Amino acid sequence: MMEEKSTWWQNVKGLLQGFNLTLRHFSKARNHRQPIGINHKDYFFQPEGLVTLNYPQESLPVPDKGRYRLHNEIDDCIVCDLCAKVCPVNCITIESVKATEEIGITSDGTKKRLYAPVFDIDMAKCCYCGLCTTVCPTDCLTMTNVYDFPEVDIKNMIYHFTDLTPEQAQEKRELLEKQQAEIAKAKAEAKAKLAAKGGSQT
C-alpha cells in the first residue's frame, strides 16, 4: 500500500501548529517551578511554565534521610574502627593511638580511650552505601544533606576529621610510649625482684 501523501495545506497547518506550540510555551514562561520537596503534593504536578530552578540561589529540598556527604562528629567518636572495616570501597582511613588515661565520655555516655591522629574519609571514593553510619556504635558518623561539594583539586575530596594537630598526635604517641616503657620497666623490675626473692629463698 502506498502511503498517502499529505497535501500542501496539511503541511502548512502542521507548521503553524508547531509554531503555535512554541509560542504557547513562550507565553507561559512567566510561571516558574517552586523549590518544593517531594513531600509537597504539587511536586509531580506542574502543567506549564519553566521547570528548571535557578540552582545555586534556589534548590529542591532533599529528603531528611538522604545519603549525601559523610560527617564525623569527632568528639563523639570512640575510634572503634568499625566503619573502616565495613566500608566496601575502603574510603575511610583511621589510625588510633591509645590514650594514657581516659579522655572523656561521648554524649551517649561511652568512655573514650583512643585518640585518632588520622581520621580521613575520601569522598571521591565513597559509594554512599551508608553502611558505616549503620555500624557506628555512637552514631557519630552520619550522612548530611550536603550534596554539592565539588573540588578543583581531587585531594580536597579527602575530609580530615581528626581534632589533633600532628604535634599533638606526636605528643600523645610519646606519652603512650613512655607509659608503655614505664609499665614494661615496672614489670621487668617486678619480675627481677620476684626472681631475686625466689633465688634467695632457694
Next chain:
Amino acid sequence: MLALVLCLVLVLSMVVVLAYAERKIAAFMQDRLGPMEAGPYGSLQSVLDVVKLIQKEDIVPAAADKFLFKYAPVIIFAAVLAGFAVIPLTPAFIPSGTSLGVFYLLAILSLDVIGLLMAGWGSNNKFAVLGAMRSVAQIVSYEIPAGLAVLCVVMISQSLDFQEISFQQGILAHQTGTTNYLFGIKALGINTNEIGGFTTWNIFRAPFLLIAFLIYFIASLAESNRAPFDIPEAESELVAGFHTEYSGFRFAALFLAEYAMMLLVCLVAVVLFLGSWNTVLPNLGSMKLADWTTGQPGTLSGHLWGLFWLLSKTAILLFIQVAIRWTYPRLRVDQLMYLCWKVLTPVALGLVIIAAFWRLWMVG
C-alpha cells in the same frame, strides 16, 4: 562618517541585544531559565561573551591558507555592514541616499558568499569546506526568489531608492508625488493618502505582496543561514560549518556578521513590505492617529518616531526569526533545493507577472 559610526553603534548594540534575546527566547520556549548569572536576569551575558572572545588567542591553523583565512571574516562583515549604507533609518536620515539602493543592496550582499567560501576553503578542513559549499549553494539559490520578491516591490513602487519606497508607504506619500488608493486600485476610487497607517503599507497597497513578503522572508532566512536553513553550519553534522576553525576575535567577527545579517534582512523586509519607518496607526476621522505618531521629516520628533516604528517592526520580525529557529527542524539538502527551485521561484515568477498587471491598475 557620522552615518558609519551611527550604523556601527546600531548594529553592535542590536547584535548584543539580539544574542541575549535569542538565548532567553530559546530558553523560555524550552521551559528553561536561560542565562541568569551575569547581571540582572543574565542581561550582561552577551557583553561578557564578546569580551571573552576578544581576549582569546587568535589561532590560525598551520595547514590553512593564511591569507584567505585571515581576511574572510573581514570580507563577510564588511559586506553585511555595507548593506546598512542604503537603509533609511528615519524620513530624513539615510547613510547613503543613492537612487539605486535596492540594486546596490542585492549586489553587495552577494559578496558575502565570497567571504564564506574563502573562510571554508582557507580553513583546510573538511567540515569547513563542506559547510562553505553548502552555504554558497544555498545563498546563491535563494537569492533568486528573494530577488524576484524584491522586484515585485520595485515594480509596484517604480523606484530603486529605499527612501522613496519608504515615503510612498505612508501619509508623507504626497511629498514624492504619489497618490495611494485602497489596495492600490485606482478604479476603487478610495484615496488613502490621508488615512496612512497600515493601509498604505506595500502589503496593503498591493495585497499580493503579502505572498511576496512571505517568499522574501523565507529566502532571507536561508540567506542569513538561519534555522531551518542552517545546513551550512549544521552542528550535528558539520561541527560549525565554515567557521569550524575560527576562534577569538575572528570568530566574533563572523558571529557579529551573522547577527548583523539577520538584522539587515529584517530591516529590508520592513522597508520594502511593512511600511518602513511609517506609523502603523491610520487616521480615523477626527482621530488623527497617523499624524500624531509621525513627525515632520527632519525634526527631532520625525527622527524619533521614524526610528521607533522601524525598529519595533524589525524587532517583531527578528522575534519571528528566532521563534522559527527554535520551532522547526533543519531541512535536508534536497528539501532545501526543492523548496527554492520548485516552490518559491515559480511562485515568485508568477508574482512578478501579477505585479505588472497591478501596476497598470494602480495608474489606470
